[in-house]
Amino acid sequence: MEGWDKGTKSVVGEIPLLSTRAGPRDGDAWRQRLKEEYRALIAYTSVNKSKDNDWFRISAANPEGTRWEGTCWYVHNLRRYEFPLQFDIPIAYPQVAPEIELPTLDGKTHKMYRGGKICLTVHFKPLWAKNCPRFGIAHALCLGLAPWLAAEVPILVDSGMVKHKDDEVAPADAAVASGSAAAS
Amino acid sequence: MEEELRALLRDLDALKQRPDPAAVDRMRERVAGMVNPVGAAAARSKIKDMSAEVVDSNPYSRLMALQRMGIVDNYERIRDYSVAIVGIGGVGSVAAEMLTRCGIGRLLLYDYDTVELANMNRLFFRPDQVGMTKTDAAVQTLSGINPDVTLESYSLNITTVKGFETFLGSLKARSSDGRNTGVDLVLSCVDNYEARMVVNQACNELGQTWMESGVSEDAVSGHIQLLVPGETACFACAPPLVVASGVDERTLKREGVCAASLPTTMGVVAGLLVQNALKYLLKFGQVSPYLGYNSLKDYFPTMEMKPNPQCSNPACVQRQKEYMQSKPARDAAAKAKMDAEAAAADECPVHLDNDWNISVVDDSDTATPSILSTGAGSLPEGLVRELPTADSYQEPVAPVASGAIDDDLEELQRQLDALNAS
Numbered sequence: 032m033e034g035w036d037k038g039t040k041s042v043v044g045e046i047p048l049l050s051t052r053a054g055p056r057d058g059d060a061w062r063q064r065l066k067e068e069y070r071a072l073i074a075y076t077s078v079n080k081s082k083d084n085d086w087f088r089i090s091a092a093n094p095e096g097t098r099w100e101g102t103c104w105y106v107h108n109l110r111r112y113e114f115p116l117q118f119d120i121p122i123a124y125p126q127v128a129p130e131i132e133l134p135t136l137d138g139k140t141h142k143m144y145r146g147g148k149i150c151l152t153v154h155f156k157p158l159w160a161k162n163c164p165r166f167g168i169a170h171a172l173c174l175g176l177a178p179w180l181a182a183e184v185p186i187l188v189d190s191g192m193v194k195h196k197d198d199e200v201a202p203a204d205a206a207v208a209s210g211s212a213a214a215s
Numbered sequence: 216m217e218e219e220l221r222a223l224l225r226d227l228d229a230l231k232q233r234p235d236p237a238a239v240d241r242m243r244e245r246v247a248g249m250v251n252p253v254g255a256a257a258a259r260s261k262i263k264d265m266s267a268e269v270v271d272s273n274p275y276s277r278l279m280a281l282q283r284m285g286i287v288d289n290y291e292r293i294r295d296y297s298v299a300i301v302g303i304g305g306v307g308s309v310a311a312e313m314l315t316r317c318g319i320g321r322l323l324l325y326d327y328d329t330v331e332l333a334n335m336n337r338l339f340f341r342p343d344q345v346g347m348t349k350t351d352a353a354v355q356t357l358s359g360i361n362p363d364v365t366l367e368s369y370s371l372n373i374t375t376v377k378g379f380e381t382f383l384g385s386l387k388a389r390s391s392d393g394r395n396t397g398v399d400l401v402l403s404c405v406d407n408y409e410a411r412m413v414v415n416q417a418c419n420e421l422g423q424t425w426m427e428s429g430v431s432e433d434a435v436s437g438h439i440q441l442l443v444p445g446e447t448a449c450f451a452c453a454p455p456l457v458v459a460s461g462v463d464e465r466t467l468k469r470e471g472v473c474a475a476s477l478p479t480t481m482g483v484v485a486g487l488l489v490q491n492a493l494k495y496l497l498k499f500g501q502v503s504p505y506l507g508y509n510s511l512k513d514y515f516p517t518m519e520m521k522p523n524p525q526c527s528n529p530a531c532v533q534r535q536k537e538y539m540q541s542k543p544a545r546d547a548a549a550k551a552k553m554d555a556e557a558a559a560a561d562e563c564p565v566h567l568d569n570d571w572n573i574s575v576v577d578d579s580d581t582a583t584p585s586i587l588s589t590g591a592g593s594l595p596e597g598l599v600r601e602l603p604t605a606d607s608y609q610e611p612v613a614p615v616a617s618g619a620i621d622d623d624l625e626e627l628q629r630q631l632d633a634l635n636a637s
Binding site: 052065127156157 | 408622628631
């Protein structure tokens with residue numbers, strides 16, 4: 032964990048570690064793992080709220096708990112940028128980390144694989160592999176997604192790839208704008 | 216083309232004046248010729264039996280010649296075999312074309328991606344196929360090359376729960392003669408760790424022999440590997456390098472650089488992979504357990520890997536157990552084969568005089584296995600093992616605040632929902 036900032040390190044320390052090595056195909060063991068995932072997520076969300084650093088919402092999108100959906104947001108220059116968030120629990124979980132997707136950013140940055148999967152290869156995957164099976168979804172958000180947002184959102188905003196929703200030109204306005212441009 | 220269309224228009228006008236069924240037929244033929252100028256003439260019909268007859272029109276004459284050369288006993292058996300190829304990229308598509316041209320019976324193709332212009336530095340796909348799914352584009356090309364091959368196209372992501380179920384189901388479909396699967400071999404031609412672990416999981420569960428292939432990110436080296444569940448190391452038997460060695464991944468991977476690829480390296484690896492697959496299916500030569508390819512030095516290392524008794528994949532451990540249990544039967548079969556060969560061999564002594572009393576001692580059963588066998592603890596005197604042996608793997612106990620979670624799953628869900636809502 033060298034190279035990580037103190038704040039992240041202390042928060043990670045407060046997320047309960049998981050112990051069941053089980054994936055979606057392991058029946059009852061997966062249910063046990065799912066309970067541990069929930070406990071870690073509840074703890075992490077509570078810590079974030081207590082530190083006034085609430086930055087995501089996530090919940091299982093199916094009863095088996097193999098698909099998760101939600102939103103995450105990042106504040107840059109006092110403005111909040113929000114992105115839908117989704118991922119599937121891979122078959123080889125937990126040996127294989129979840130591939131977190133931000134579908135609305137697909138194609139806007141090269142730090143991303145097809146379908147809006149954020150690149151976790153360098154900063155997160157080795158950490159996950161070394162801590163298998165003790166890391167779970169909460170750790171993936173804390174150590175995978177959070178640093179990615181912190182690194183990429185400012186670049187995306189400053190380069191104009193991502194616009195704040197208040198700055199988005201509504202289709203009607205856009206038509207007027209282009210019409211007047213053509214007339215002038 | 217334009218001239219023909221104009222002529223057609225004239226004929227249509229004439230037809231309007233005076234209906235003539237024969238003229239309609241003639242026009243239909245002309246239009247068909249324009250729609251498919253080459254294809255109509257070039258596409259061949261299916262061939263029922265492979266013939267060894269040496270004529271220009273026989274697509275299998277050069278393959279059947281392998282029998283006459285004494286390499287393959289019965290080449291036509293290739294039509295009974297089914298091969299699944301996972302990942303139709305730089306390696307998989309070329310492997311699929313090779314097997315198609317060899318006249319394989321059935322090919323199952325898996326990929327979730329579409330063809331892009333960025334793929335054109337590799338073989339097989341054409342610019343006019345951009346936008347098609349890789350599996351459909353492959354079926355289009357392959358069915359034109361050899362209509363005798365049954366092609367099945369699966370455009371799905373095997374790493375998701377739903378995709379995995381379809382993947383397993385398609386491998387199991389058509390299973391005959393009491394086998395677990397309907398395919399004879401699975402070829403993994405994927406480009407990432409996640410997908411390899413999925414193929415590994417499926418093949419371990421089914422006891423399905425598979426071959427793995429890979430090309431390095433810098434495009435100058437690659438490897439192929441044979442995986443027989445229970446008998447050889449599975450893909451999860453050895454931990455990833457970052458875990459095993461503790462090296463920093465940043466020293467291995469250069470940040471912000473997209474993976475390089477060369478048609479040459481990919482073609483070589485596809486060739487090595489399919490050659491090994493043909494040797495395995497048609498039973499000739501030696502099937503390589505692992506073959507590396509370093510193109511900078513043209514170095515081809517080979518090695519064998521035994522399965523890890525402490526493998527983290529439960530299905531692998533189960534297959535290992537079954538393999539151990541079937542050892543007596545395998546030994547008996549091997550002995551019977553040896554005896555048969557010995558009986559067939561000439562019995563007379565090689566040398567009539569033996570002044571020095573030289574004799575051949577059988578050492579295969581005594582010394583070596585005891586050293587190799589794990590847990591035997593019988594090292595030669597003076598040697599000690601560096602690491603202690605353990606009968607069973609002790610999972611390092613996580614410092615979990617072990618307040619056993621006896622909460623109900625729904626209760627936990629409600630708690631998270633409440634936090635989400637607040």
